[in-house]
Amino acid sequence: MTKLSAIEIYTKHAEQYDTKDFLKHVWRTVDGEDIPAEQLNFITNSIRNALKLSKDDVVLDLFCGNGHLSHFFIDEIKGLHGVDGSDYLIKIANENFRIENKSSYACSDLSLLNLDGILQNSLFSQKDFTKILIFGSIQYLSKSLLADFLTFLYKKFTNAIYIYIAPVPNKRYAADFFKKRNVDVTTVNLDDNNTPIGSWHDPKEFMDIANGAGWKAQEIPFENRHYQSFYRFNVLLSR
Ligand SMILES: C[S@@+](CC[C@H](N)C(=O)[O-])C[C@H]1O[C@@H](n2cnc3c(N)ncnc32)[C@H](O)[C@@H]1O
Numbered sequence: 582m583t584k585l586s587a588i589e590i591y592t593k594h595a596e597q598y599d600t601k602d603f604l605k606h607v608w609r610t611v612d613g614e615d616i617p618a619e620q621l622n623f624i625t626n627s628i629r630n631a632l633k634l635s636k637d638d639v640v641l642d643l644f645c646g647n648g649h650l651s652h653f654f655i656d657e658i659k660g661l662h663g664v665d666g667s668d669y670l671i672k673i674a675n676e677n678f679r680i681e682n683k684s685s686y687a688c689s690d691l692s693l694l695n696l697d698g699i700l701q702n703s704l705f706s707q708k709d710f711t712k713i714l715i716f717g718s719i720q721y722l723s724k725s726l727l728a729d730f731l732t733f734l735y736k737k738f739t740n741a742i743y744i745y746i747a748p749v750p751n752k753r754y755a756a757d758f759f760k761k762r763n764v765d766v767t768t769v770n771l772d773d774n775n776t777p778i779g780s781w782h783d784p785k786e787f788m789d790i791a792n793g794a795g796w797k798a799q800e801i802p803f804e805n806r807h808y809q810s811f812y813r814f815n816v817l818l819s820r
């Protein structure tokens with residue numbers, strides 16, 4: 582059987598559910614149930630605070646999924662363009678969250694570093710983007726591509742002052758995570774990006790790569806009791 586890519590894994594996963602089951606589409610669940618509203622608030626507040634969102638911001642939401650997450654702060658910013666590799670999830674974003682003259686979405690495989698693909702259908706031009714969000718997703722890029730990807734964003738989106746990358750599976754806690762699930766960590770390939778969790782990163786190595794790509798990287802602690810805080814980390818990149 583051929584192995585599925587992360588885009589295919591997410592598309593097949595989302596297709597099982599009702600088209601309005603937005604949290605389930607992107608696996609924002611615990612034991613199969615939607616995360617509680619309180620947890621969703623922690624997440625959206627952490628994005629607002631990390632990116633210091635304001636009315637002047639145009640946000641590039643990379644790996645945007647079905648657009649559900651960014652719709653929570655769309656009224657607080659000037660505009661948004663979301664990009665995801667899943668045609669199915671982009672269709673859901675367009676049907677449910679697109680706001681005329683304010684938000685747009687594109688289907689593009691981000692591992693291709695294809696600027697035209699990223700900017701297709703965009704209401705905004707390359708220079709308009711002031712902040713970039715990569716939520717729950719950097720782990721679906723192969724580790725060997727991370728440096729080139731962050732360099733690409735640094736060079737192409739020169740007016741973007743921040744990238745918030747969160748929450749990333751933390752390699753240091755992988756053994757604890759799998760032990761709780763009765764899985765021996767030595768049987769798992771932690772570097773495989775084409776799995777439901779994606780690849781696991783070491784925070785220090787991750788920040789070194791980001792710094793090497795031109796950004797200034799800082800780890801941002803979880804606020805409150807985020808349900809994934811025991812095995813993930815967050816990073817803010819700035820110029
Ligand atoms: C956990 S979801 C996160 C979606 C959204 N950021 C959120 O937090 O609700 C991961 C997303 O990454 C997308 N994805 C995975 N690999 C990708 C790639 N190479 N290019 C573009 N999107 C990709 C999947 O289609 C999926 O929508």
